Amino acid sequence: MNQKNNLIQIKGLRDGLLMTLGAGEWGELQELLFAQIDARSAFFRGAKLALDVGYQALRVAEISKLRDGLSEREVSLWAVVSESPKTVQTAQLLGLATRISKQRPTEKERPLVAGDDESALWLVRTLRSGTRIEHPGHVVVMGDVNPGAEIVAEGNVLIWGRLRGSVYVGAALRTEASQSSGAFVCALTMNPIRLQIASEIANPVKGKTSKKPQKVSFKNGKFHFEDWQGK
């Protein structure tokens, strides 16, 4: 592993990411930070970032530049944590939080533990065009999934809202549909642009909008459409 990468540590917070920078020349650290984000841009896109800069003393121009650079990468910087009083002052001047225990960004996404090792991603918002959600487990959306939004889940997808975008469920997409039998997608209104369970694409759902909540699953080699009822 590249030793330089050890200069930056990433930790998931309940509602965003915390990146901790090691000691080093600021310009270089910033380059490294941007490079790491660029290398995994899908992972970082849309993230709320808190940055721990240690003893770095940063000026307004430096933090502004950092924030602009992050914003270009669709990462929003909300906090700068530092041992340096100067940096703390600068961050406050720019309207950034300087402590992460206090004043967190509004919590919208949190994983739910839904069984032994199955965790569901819980999204309380409408997924708008251009949003792509990838999750190795189940996904629950309390809101609509608009045209141009995509959910790629290895587990099942439940949408308490209207599905008008695209959903791909059931293990890795390359696997045979038979191996992920039982995978399903539920929505209050089922009108997807594209719905795919493992390698199988459900065509019939397109065009017809059902009034009732629907559940679409793939069993024994074919799609099943049924009313979605709790049981």
Add this chain to the structure above:
Amino acid sequence: MSEIITITSGKGGVGKTTAIASLGIALASRGQKVVCVDGDIGLRNLDVIMGLENRIVYDIVDVVEGRCRLRQAMIRDKRLPGLFLIPAAQTRDKMAVSPSDMMRLGDELRHEVDWVLIDSPAGIERGFKNAIAPADRVLVLTNPEISAVRDADRVIGILEAEEKGTPSLILNRVNPGMVKRQEMLSPDDVLDLLAIDLIGVVPEDQSVLIAANRGAPIALDKESRAGQAFHNIAARLMGEDIPFMDLEEKGGLWSRISKFAGRN
């Protein structure tokens, strides 16, 4: 107590610049002090639409880079007291200005005027980021057309992620006849998808193009339907409760919109 408003859309050519120029006129004619800022660096045209292009000496990049004082770059529109334009630079690119520069500029302008109206370029790149950075409130403008609405949805998602709050919607170029014949998305269809507050519906109006070519924003022509629609939006921005224009004879479409927007 001044307010910074940015109009953006994702898609180009939907009427942002038209709207900025007309809202500037409409707010100024209500006695407000307004500056319109062209955020489309490299492709400036707000000055042309406002008919002020031959008065440009300094532009936004000159202000940001300190080559002139803020007031020197504010071109006064002689048609109305209290209306100004800060033009974009034509020969520079969007990277010449950063979101932080825009925030500083916005804060300075707060001391000068009641309203700062920022015209955003199309897209979701740097120019867009610049335009929304200082905004207190964002208006998303779209046309009743699937691709424009899709882009508007994307932009709304980004604004929400950037914690800019939920924007309000201006639906421009609505043709009631076509909506009635189901040849065009209805305002209802658009609101159903975007699910944000409506602040104005502007009809398709040929006089918009004529006005643009004359450098006299459509809001100067109070007889025109589009001009009236922009005056209504200005009134709503100032907190007045103005009913939506009755573009169709009665009932139907427009009464449903007022219900949707929580007005009546």
